[in-house]
Structure formats: C-alpha cells, structure tokens
Amino acid sequence: MRATIIKAHLALFASHVIYAANHFIAKGIMPEKINPNAIVIFRLIGAGALFWGIKLFIKESVAKRDLFKLALCGLFGACLNQLSFFNGLNLTSPIDTSIIMTSAPTVVFILSMIFLKETITTYKILGLSIGALGAIGLVWYGQVAEGNSSLMGNFFIFLNVFFFSLYQVIAKPLMRKYHFITIISWVFLFGFVFSLPFGLKEAVFSTNYASFTVNTYLVIAYIILFTTFGTFLFNIYALNQVSPSVAGSYTYVQPAVSFIIVLILSMFFDNDTYTKDVNWVKIICCLLVVIGVFLISKTPKKTAP
Known part of the structure; x- marks a missing residue:
C-alpha cells in the first residue's frame, strides 16, 4: 500500500514537472514556426486519437441527455481553455504562466461555491481573498514588469484557468456515471x-x-504525448490513490520547476532570455496564491460532541 501511495505522489510530481517544462518548450516554437491556434488543433487531433483508441476497448455508451454536458466540457475543457493558454503563453513569460496556474484550486472553489453549493468557511473566504490578491496582482504586474511579461498574455492564462475550472465543475457529476476515458x-x-x-x-x-x-516535430510530439496524454493518465492514476486536495497541492511544483529551469538556462546554457522574469514581486504573488490555496483546502477541525 505504501509503495502505491509513493507511486501516486511520483506520478503527480512528474505531471507538474512536465507541465512546467511545457511552458518553455511550447513557447520555443511560437509564433516563428507555428501559430498557437494551430498547435491546439494538432493537440486535439493527436491526443484525441489516442484517447479514442483506448475508448474502443471500453464498451460504454453515453445517455443522450448527457451529450450537451459533454459538449460544454469540450467547449470549456478542450477548446477555449487551450486556445487561451497557448495564445497567452505566446505573449507572456513561462514564469508568469506557471504562477497563474497555481490559482486553479481557488477558481474551482469559487465556481463550486456558485454551482455546487460548496461549504463556505472563514478559512476559505480568507484564502480566497489572499489568493485573489496574488493572482490579480501578477496579472496586473504584467503591464509594467521588465522581461517577457505581458498583461494581455497573463489575462489569457487566467482565462485558461477559469475555463478549465469551469470544465472540472461541469464534469464532476459525469465522473460518477462514466469511465474517465469515455x-x-x-x-x-x-x-x-x-x-x-x-x-x-x-x-x-x-x-x-x-x-x-x-x-519542431519533437515539441509538437511532446505536447501531445506528454503534456496532454501522459499527464492526464498520471493524474487519473494518482487520484485513485490520494485525495483531490493532495493532488491540487502539487500545482505548487510548477513555479518552483520554472525558477529552476530559468536558473539552469542561465548558468549552464548562457541563455538569459527569462532571467528578468524572476523577481521579488512575482515571488510574493506566488506565495500569496499558495497561501490562499492552502487556506481554501484546509479542513476545519471537528468539535467534540
């Protein structure tokens, strides 16, 4: 059992290392080699074909009444979120991208509170306020920061987080009815x-x-095989072993890995492209988001009867 839990944590860690690396790898071919919207098409065709290949072995049909919900999931979870992500990454820094992505649990909580009547506690309201301060501060800082930051790019990345969080809220009831591959x-x-x-x-x-x-072909293959197909399977495997709150906490890995990548590029490859993207303002914004997510996911102590 312990070995299984360790494997789950390794899978989560690997997923977010892949995500963080993707911010730098994918940005390397945009827009010189390929337009962000074209990348989204390639990603959906490639990874979609892999998932449908597995689906052939899962004999499960979908009720007609659920097709509309699945269409909404496709709109928010595979179309709008990816269009906003790659267009945002094309404009802004991978550092900003990785930090803004950590705000996902906060956005999921807000949407769950609205649509799923999520329980509101003092910790969650405090966490929401602190996390929002960090996320909004970073998006705004994109218009005055040196380096590769961009207000519009940061806004697109935040839209990506919003759309994917909306997808998670819509898909949650469907997860109880159908196989995740379906x-x-x-x-x-x-x-x-x-x-x-x-x-x-x-x-x-x-x-x-x-x-x-x-x-160019290797980068596209990385986006399809690792960033999309591989990480999804890693996350599903891990969620079968650990709680969603534990899985969500691994989003903190992304900015840490991004900082390390910038350090490696600067020290060993003489590449200072993203060096100016690391500063105290962004680190403080990142810490505010992390603290906010921690408070939102904090379980209140049960009082003795």
Missing part, C-alpha cells in the same frame, strides 16, 4: 469541433511546414 474522449471530440473555426485556417493554410525542423 468522458475525456468525448471532451476531445467536441473540443476539436469547436476549435475548427479558430485553428483550421492556421493549421492548413497559414503554417509553413517546409520551415519545420526535427525540433
């Missing part, structure tokens, strides 16, 4: 359909495939 397969199918008006032109007509290098 849900994610439909989510990617609907997400692909909704993304076509935004990315089809860029993917088919505006992308110069002749300029692609081996590195």
Whole structure:
C-alpha cells in the first residue's frame, strides 16, 4: 500500500514537472514556426486519437441527455481553455504562466461555491481573498514588469484557468456515471469541433511546414504525448490513490520547476532570455496564491460532541 501511495505522489510530481517544462518548450516554437491556434488543433487531433483508441476497448455508451454536458466540457475543457493558454503563453513569460496556474484550486472553489453549493468557511473566504490578491496582482504586474511579461498574455492564462475550472465543475457529476476515458474522449471530440473555426485556417493554410525542423516535430510530439496524454493518465492514476486536495497541492511544483529551469538556462546554457522574469514581486504573488490555496483546502477541525 505504501509503495502505491509513493507511486501516486511520483506520478503527480512528474505531471507538474512536465507541465512546467511545457511552458518553455511550447513557447520555443511560437509564433516563428507555428501559430498557437494551430498547435491546439494538432493537440486535439493527436491526443484525441489516442484517447479514442483506448475508448474502443471500453464498451460504454453515453445517455443522450448527457451529450450537451459533454459538449460544454469540450467547449470549456478542450477548446477555449487551450486556445487561451497557448495564445497567452505566446505573449507572456513561462514564469508568469506557471504562477497563474497555481490559482486553479481557488477558481474551482469559487465556481463550486456558485454551482455546487460548496461549504463556505472563514478559512476559505480568507484564502480566497489572499489568493485573489496574488493572482490579480501578477496579472496586473504584467503591464509594467521588465522581461517577457505581458498583461494581455497573463489575462489569457487566467482565462485558461477559469475555463478549465469551469470544465472540472461541469464534469464532476459525469465522473460518477462514466469511465474517465469515455468522458475525456468525448471532451476531445467536441473540443476539436469547436476549435475548427479558430485553428483550421492556421493549421492548413497559414503554417509553413517546409520551415519545420526535427525540433519542431519533437515539441509538437511532446505536447501531445506528454503534456496532454501522459499527464492526464498520471493524474487519473494518482487520484485513485490520494485525495483531490493532495493532488491540487502539487500545482505548487510548477513555479518552483520554472525558477529552476530559468536558473539552469542561465548558468549552464548562457541563455538569459527569462532571467528578468524572476523577481521579488512575482515571488510574493506566488506565495500569496499558495497561501490562499492552502487556506481554501484546509479542513476545519471537528468539535467534540
């Protein structure tokens, strides 16, 4: 049992290391090699095909009344969130991206409070206030900070967090009825359909495939196989062993890994592109978000009868 729990924690850690690395890896080919919207199309086609390949072995049908909910999940969880993420990453710093992503549990709590009647406690209200201060402060700081920060880019990344959190709230009741592969397969199918008006032109007509290098194809493969397909399976495996609050706490890994990547790039590869993106304002904003998420996820002590 202990070995299984350790594997679950390793899976969560690996997922967020992959996410953090993706912020730097994906940004490396945008927009010179490929448009952000085209990346979303490739991601949905590639990972969607992998999920549907697994779905062939799961004999489970979906009730017609749930197709609308799955369509909403596809709109928010595979279309709008990814369009806003890659367009935001194209404009802003990977450091800002990783910090803003840690606000996801706070946004999920707000939406759960509105739609699922989540229990409100003093800790949660305090955590919400502190976390919001950090997230809003970082988004605003994007317009005055040196380096690669961007107000519009940070806003897009926050929209990504909002859309994905909305997807999680809508998908939560469906998770009790269907196999997770069934849900994610439909989510990617609907997400692909909704993304076509935004990315089809860029993917088919505006992308110069002749300029692609081996590195370009490797980055796209990384986004599909690791950032999308692999991390999803890692997270599902881990959630079968640990609580959602424990899994959510691993979002703190992303900014830490991002800081380390910047340090490695600067010290060993003489790459100072993102050095100015690490400063005390961003570190303080990150700490505020982390404290806020901790307070929101804190379970109140039960009083003795």
